[in-house]
Amino acid sequence: MAGLISVGVSAVNNAQLALLTTQHNISNANTPGFNRQETVQATNIAQGTGAGFIGQGAHVETVRRVYSEYLGSQVLSASTQAKFYDSFLSQVSQIDNLLSDTTAGLSPALQDFFTAANGVAANPTSIASRQSLLSSGQTLVSRFESIHSRLDEIRNGVNAQLQAQVTDINGYAAQIASLNARIVEAQGFNDQPPNDLLDQRDQVISQLNELINVSIGKQSDGSYNIFIGTGQPLVTGLTAGSLTLTDDPLEQGKKNVSFVFGNTPVVVPQQSLETGGALGGLLSFRRTSLETAQNSLGRIALGFAQTFNEQHQLGQDLNGVLGGKFFNIDTTTPTITGATNNTGSLAFTTTGIDAGKLTTSNYLVSYNGATYSLTDSVTNVTTSGLNNAQLLTALSNVGLTLTTSGTPNAGDRFLILPTRNGARDLSVAITDPSTIAAAAPIKTAANTANTGTASVSLGAVDSATQPPLNTNLQATVTLTFTSASAFDVVGTGTGAPTGVAYTPGGNITYNGWVIQINGTPAAGDVFTISANTGGVGDNRNALALAALQSSNTLVNNAAGNPTTSYQGAYAQLVSAIGSDTQRVSNGSEAQQALLDNTVQSQQSLSGVNLDEEAANLLRFQQAYQAAARIIQTSSTLFDTILGIR
Numbered sequence: 001m002a003g004l005i006s007v008g009v010s011a012v013n014n015a016q017l018a019l020l021t022t023q024h025n026i027s028n029a030n031t032p033g034f035n036r037q038e039t040v041q042a043t044n045i046a047q048g049t050g051a052g053f054i055g056q057g058a059h060v061e062t063v064r065r066v067y068s069e070y071l072g073s074q075v076l077s078a079s080t081q082a083k084f085y086d087s088f089l090s091q092v093s094q095i096d097n098l099l100s101d102t103t104a105g106l107s108p109a110l111q112d113f114f115t116a117a118n119g120v121a122a123n124p125t126s127i128a129s130r131q132s133l134l135s136s137g138q139t140l141v142s143r144f145e146s147i148h149s150r151l152d153e154i155r156n157g158v159n160a161q162l163q164a165q166v167t168d169i170n171g172y173a174a175q176i177a178s179l180n181a182r183i184v185e186a187q188g189f190n191d192q193p194p195n196d197l198l199d200q201r202d203q204v205i206s207q208l209n210e211l212i213n214v215s216i217g218k219q220s221d222g223s224y225n226i227f228i229g230t231g232q233p234l235v236t237g238l239t240a241g242s243l244t245l246t247d248d249p250l251e252q253g254k255k256n257v258s259f260v261f262g263n264t265p266v267v268v269p270q271q272s273l274e275t276g277g278a279l280g281g282l283l284s285f286r287r288t289s290l291e292t293a294q295n296s297l298g299r300i301a302l303g304f305a306q307t308f309n310e311q312h313q314l315g316q317d318l319n320g321v322l323g324g325k326f327f328n329i330d331t332t333t334p335t336i337t338g339a340t341n342n343t344g345s346l347a348f349t350t351t352g353i354d355a356g357k358l359t360t361s362n363y364l365v366s367y368n369g370a371t372y373s374l375t376d377s378v379t380n381v382t383t384s385g386l387n388n389a390q391l392l393t394a395l396s397n398v399g400l401t402l403t404t405s406g407t408p409n410a411g412d413r414f415l416i417l418p419t420r421n422g423a424r425d426l427s428v429a430i431t432d433p434s435t436i437a438a439a440a441p442i443k444t445a446a447n448t449a450n451t452g453t454a455s456v457s458l459g460a461v462d463s464a465t466q467p468p469l470n471t472n473l474q475a476t477v478t479l480t481f482t483s484a485s486a487f488d489v490v491g492t493g494t495g496a497p498t499g500v501a502y503t504p505g506g507n508i509t510y511n512g513w514v515i516q517i518n519g520t521p522a523a524g525d526v527f528t529i530s531a532n533t534g535g536v537g538d539n540r541n542a543l544a545l546a547a548l549q550s551s552n553t554l555v556n557n558a559a560g561n562p563t564t565s566y567q568g569a570y571a572q573l574v575s576a577i578g579s580d581t582q583r584v585s586n587g588s589e590a591q592q593a594l595l596d597n598t599v600q601s602q603q604s605l606s607g608v609n610l611d612e613e614a615a616n617l618l619r620f621q622q623a624y625q626a627a628a629r630i631i632q633t634s635s636t637l638f639d640t641i642l643g644i645r
Contacts, residue, residue, distance in 0.1 A: 002515055003573060003638075004630065004633070004634040004635045005631060005635075006057065007056060007057035007630065008053070008628070008630035008631035009282055009611055009627075009631065010044065010055075010056075010058060010059055011057055011058070011059035011623070011626070011627030011630060012384060012624060012627040012628060012631065013059075013060070013470065014039070014058055014059065014623075014627075015039055015620050015621075015623040015624035015627055016181035016264055016624060017039050017060045017063070018039045018060075018616070018620040018623070019262070019617065019620045019624065020622065021037050021038060021039050021063055021390050022613050022616045022617055022620060023617075024037060024292075025037060025608045025613050025630075026610065026613050027555050027607065027615075028608065029608040029610055031199075031361060032203055033064055033200065033202055033203025033206065033210045033214060034199050034608070035065050035067045035195070035202075035303050035606040035607075036065075036066050036201055036606060036607065036608045036609075036613075037063050037064065037065055037066065037195055038063070038066060039060045039062075039063055040060065040061050040062050040063070040064050041058045041059065041060055041066075042058060042059060042061045043055070043057075043058050044056040044057050044059055046087055049259075053176075055645035058082055060078055061190055062193070063192075063195060064193075064195075065083045065193065065195040065198060065199070065426025066605060066606050067198075067605075067606055068605055068606065069163075070601065071598070071601055071602040071605060072602065073604075074204065074266065074601075075206070075210050075595070075598050075599055075600045075602050075604075076205070076206065076214075077276075078485050078591060078595040078598045078599075079206065079209060079210055079595055080209045080212075080213045080214075080275075080276030080277045080280075081276050081591045081594075081595075082416065082591040082592050082594075082595045082600035083211070083276070083277055083278045083279050083281065084197070084213075084274075084275075084276045084278070084281040084540045085211045085276055085281065085584055085587045085588035085591050086278070086281065087278040087279075087281025087282055087587050088134075088281035088282075088284055088289075088557070088584045088588075089387055089581070089584045089585055089635075090283045091154065091281075091282065091285040092289045092577065092580050092581050092584055093160065093289065093545050093581055094154055094292050095151065095154065095289060096574075096577050096578055096581040098147065098150055098151075098576045099149070099293070099570075099573065099577055100191070100578065101514055101623050103144075103243075104146075105147075106143055106144070106147060106297075106570050106575075107567065107570060108113075108298070109139055109140045110566055110567060110570070111141035111567075112136050112139065112140070113136040113137060113139070113140045114546055114548075114549040115131045115136075116129070116133040116135075116136040116137075117133055117542065117545050117546040117549075118546045118566070119132055119133065120132075120133050120436060120438050120539070120546075121438070121542035121543045121545075121546050121636055122539075123535050123538045124410075124438040124439065124536070124537060124538065124539040124542055124602040125318075125537055126484075127433050127434070130433030130434070130436045130438075131433045133433075133436060134428065134430070134431070134433055134436070134594055137326065137327070137428045138428050141327070141426045141427060141428055143379045144297070144301045144423040144424075144426055145424055146317070146422065146428070147423060147424035148294065148297060148298070148421070148424045149424070151290065151293055151294050151297070152294075152424075153487065155251070155286065155290060156255070156288060158282050158286050158290070159245070159253075159254075159255045160597075161221060161501070162245055162255055162257065162282055162283075163255070163524070165211050165279045165282075166243045166244060166245055166257065167210075168211055169208060169211050169212055169234075169243055169279070170240075170242045170243060170497045172204050172205075172207055172208035172211070173208070173226065173234050173235050173240040173241060174240045174444050174539070175204045175205050175241065176201060176205060176208070176224065176240065177228060177237075177238055177239055177247075178234050179197060179200055179204065180222075180223035180224060180235070180237060180238050181223075181238045182194070182197055183197050183198065183201065183222050183223065183585070184221045184223055184238070187221070187222045188221075190466070191327060194600075197525075201224065205226070206226070206416075208226070208276065210277060210278060211277050211278050211279050212228055212277040212278075212279045212280065213228070213273075213275045213277045213280060214226050214227065214228055214234070215228075217228045218327050219237060219347060221237075223237045223238065224321050225237065228259075228268070229259070229268040229269060229272040229273050230268070230269055230272045232259045232268055233456030234259075238372065239240075240300075241259065241260065242259075242260045243257055243258065243259055243260065243268075244257075244258050244260055244265050245257060245258065246258045246267060247340075247633060248337045249340045249341060249413075250337055250338075250339050250340075250364075250413060250414075251337065251415055251416035251417075251427055252337065253627065257270065257273060257279070257283070260405075270283050270287070270640065271283075271287070274287070282507060285311070288580070289577060289580045290578060291360075291362070291377070292360055292421075292573075292577070292580075293422055293461055293573065293577055294420055294423075295360040295361070295362070295417075295418075295419045296360050296419075296569070296572075296573040296576070297358060297422070297423045297573065298418075298419030298420055298421060298423050298424075299355075299358045299418075299419040299422060299554070299569070300360070300417075300422075300423075300554070300566060300569045300570055301335065301360060301422040301423040301425075301426050302329060302353060302355055302419055302422040303355035303356070303358065303485055303553060303569070304327075304408075304553075305326075305327040305328075305426055306329070306353065306355040306555075307355055307548060307553040308326055308327060308545065308548060309325045309326055309327055310463070310466070310467060311463070311468070311541070311545050311548060312324070312325070312326040312436075312437050312541070312545060313325065313437070313467055313469070314437075314440075314441070314460075314461040314463060314466055314467075314469070314541060314544070315437030315438060315439060315440060315441065315461075315541030315542075315544075315545075316437055316438075316439040316440065316441040316535065316541070317434060317435045317436060317437045317438070317439070318434040318435075318436075318438075318439075318519060318536055318539070319434060319435070320485050320531075320533060320534070321435070321530075322437070322441055322469060323431065323435075323436075323437025323475075323508065323541070324430065324435065324437075325429040325430075325437075325474070326428070326430060327426055327427065327429055328426070328427045328428070328429045329353075329426060330421075330424075330425030330426075330427075331350070332421065332425060333339055333350070333353075333419075333422055333425045334350060334353070334400060334416055334418040334419065334420075334421075335416075335417040335420055335421050336348045336350070336402075336414060336416050336417075337414065337415050337626065338412065338413070338414050339412065339413040339414070341407070341411075342408075342411075342412040342413065342414075342500055343409045343494075344367070344406065344409035345405075345406030345407055345408075345411065346367070346404060346405065346406045346407060346408035346412060346414075347406050348402050348403070348404055348414065348416070349402065349403045349404075349405065350400065350401070350402055351401045351402065351403055352401035352643050353399055353400060353401065353418070354396075354399040354400075354401070355553065355554060355612045356399070356555070356556040356560070357397065357398055357399030357556055358398070358399035358418055358419055358551065358554075359378070359398055359399070359418070360378065360419065360422070361377050361378040361379070361398070361418075362377040362378075362415065362416065362417050362418070362506050363375065363376060363377065363398070363415075363416040363418070364377070364413060364414070364416075365391065365409040365413065365414040365415075365416065366412075366413050366417055366503070367407070367409070367410065367411070367412045367413070368410055368411075369410030369411075371384065371385045371386055371387060372386040372387070372388070372391045373385075373391075373511065374386060374391060374394050374395070375388065388404060389541060392404070393627070395416070398418070399418065400418055422603065430640070436542075438538070438539055438541055438545075439530065439532055439535045439537075439538030439539065439540065439541055440458070440459065440461065440532055440535070440537070440538055440540035440541050440543035441461065441473060441474055441532055442459050442460075442461070442473065442474060442513050442530065442531065442532055443458070443459065443529075443530060443531075443532040443533075443535060443538075444456045444458060444459045444515055444527065444528065444529050445527070445528045445530075446525075446526075446527050447525065447526035447527070447528070447530075449524075449526075450521070450522065450525040450526065450527075451483040451522040451524070451525065452481070452484070452519065452520055452521035452522075452525045453519040453520050454481075454504075454517050454519035454520060454521035454522075454525060454527075455517070455518055455519055456515055456516075456517050456527045457478075457515050457516040457517070457518075459513055459515040459529060460513065460514055460515075460540065460544075461473065461512060461513055461514075462513055462514040463511050465512055466512060468492065470511045470512030471493075472491075472492050472493030472494075472511040473512045473513060474530070474531035474532075475491055475492040475493055475511060475512065475530075475531075476491055476492075476528065476529070476530040476531070477489065477490065477491030477492075477528070477529045477530070478490045478491060478526055478527070478528050478529075479496055479508070479517075479527045479529075480524070480525075480526050481502070481521040481523060481524065481525045481526075481527070481538075482498075482499070482523060483523050484502070484520055484521055484522065484523070485500050485501065485502050486500060486501055486502055487502055488500070489510060491510070493509075493510070493511045494510045494511060502517070502521070504517070504518055504519065504520070505592075509582055510511050510529075513529060515527075515529060518545075548565075548566075549565065549566065549567070550565055550567075552564055552565055552568075553566065554566065554568075554569045555569060609616075617626060
């Protein structure tokens with residue numbers, strides 16, 4: 001009887017544990033991160049008898065968590081990439097919408113400005129037209145500033161989001177360390193896996209992995225080590241590390257993610273964190289799309305201001321005065337900052353920029369105690385072994401004319417942002433509409449006594465030699481033909497050349513102006529070039545200013561020739577950001593689909609199927625009832641034996 005009762009009791013216990021496990025699954029069907037569990041039974045050791053080995057029932061060896069490590073790692077990988085793209089997309093979409101806006105973007109403001117410039121060219125004596133050009137200039141400057149300001153707001157928003165995410169990461173790290181401790185303790189108690197604690201830890205790791213891409217190292221005691229970046233240990237067994245944000249030593253307003261060793265924050269290589277997670281998406285967006293947008297916008301602003309100023313200075317205003325700058329470029333452009341830990345006295349001073357040579361790169365200058373190195377942020381190309389003169393030449397090749405003062409010490413570093421703040425640093429230089437230089441500063445005339453058939457062009461300032469303007473630009477110069485094929489030149493600054501060969505239609509240049517004479521002159525014919533006194537109705541420079549809208553003035557090619565206009569450069573920027581947005585959007589959709597499929601595969605194995613669990617309840621209930629019947633039968637048999645007399 002004892003053996004029969006023992007087998008029945010073990011069967012009842014097994015069925016009861018199976019029922020409890022099934023009920024636990026049903027209760028946690030909607031618990032995030034829960035993996036269904038099942039009991040694992042094994043046969044008890046049989047009892048040997050003369051009639052053979054008699055079975056002694058079964059026992060539950062463990063409650064197993066139905067979990068695939070392979071599928072779990074696949075879900076982590078897909079999840080961190082999906083969050084990376086989601087984070088990147090939410091940021092770059094803001095820039096895409098900003099730049100492509102048909103009313104708030106730069107294109108309509110540029111169009112309005114050049115429409116006003118054409119208005120001045122059509123009616124150069126009109127103060128109203130001139131005032132319209134000034135107003136349009138102010139609007140254009142404001143548009144540059146507002147777009148730059150919005151991009152700066154996005155940059156500051158990235159810092160705020162990074163701070164929130166770092167706080168969450170530290171919280172998850174502390175939770176994982178705490179769960180490690182509880183798991184180690186639980187496993188040491190009875191050498192059985194604490195399934196629910198394992199699920200909780202995996203769920204916290206999953207939440208952490210959505211913020212920052214992690215790698216997991218398993219320990220023999222059941223604890224996990226969590227690593228980030230280039231191997232920084234965020235969690236080591238029962239100890240949690242922490243991250244913090246630190247100010248970039250070179251770039252004001254930029255926050256870097258740093259790992260805290262002891263009490264000392266050490267900057268983690270930022271690009272090593274761009275491998276996944278929402279934090280990686282933010283860092284990648286800031287380094288690529290945001291940097292491109294601000295630098296490209298600044299390059300357009302600086303190029304526009306410089307080239308427009310150069311043409312404006314080749315003209316003459318209503319008062320007969322040579323044109324000045326139409327726009328001001330702040331002296332802080334480009335922005336050059338030394339690292340906060342520099343110990344030397346080296347300083348850079350900007351003396352000029354070449355708009356056509358400017359790129360969208362930033363440049364890092366480092367000094368090793370003997371020579372400089374220059375690193376391009378876009379190409380990541382570093383040029384080393386430069387002396388001071390070679391460094392300044394290399395910077396001149398990318399549009400920056402700089403001088404240096406002071407002496408650097410080994411380890412000193414400088415960050416040069418050639419165009420970052422260009423859109424912020426513009427202002428309109430003139431306030432009086434009469435000072436708009438719509439006229440050309442020179443005029444030409446043919447002597448009324450000329451007998452040949454030659455005619456002279458209106459003349460223009462020779463932009464190839466300007467600025468600065470030749471001080472003799474408006475001095476009176478006469479060209480007297482001694483024959484149909486030669487002329488003498490008389491006038492201040494010309495050097496009084498004689499017998500100059502004449503080519504019909506060819507350029508004749510002195511004192512910074514250029515004219516053409518066409519036709520056949522006669523001996524004694526005289527042509528005069530002089531100041532454009534009283535030329536209030538002249539619109540030649542206004543036409544040249546208006547023509548800049550469609551002229552190639554920016555982005556020099558390898559031969560040093562500009563390849564695009566203001567609108568073209570802006571279109572390239574809009575296209576680049578649009579391409580980034582589309583690329584990231586496609587990546588987001590693809591990763592989300594991959595994540596959904598991977599999660600579905602995992603859930604098909606580890607998820608709770610309520611229909612299946614309901615069937616198990618019936619199955620285990622019947623097993624329980626059958627086991628109870630065994631005990632009841634053994635009791636009846638025992639009573640029968642006791643009733644024998």
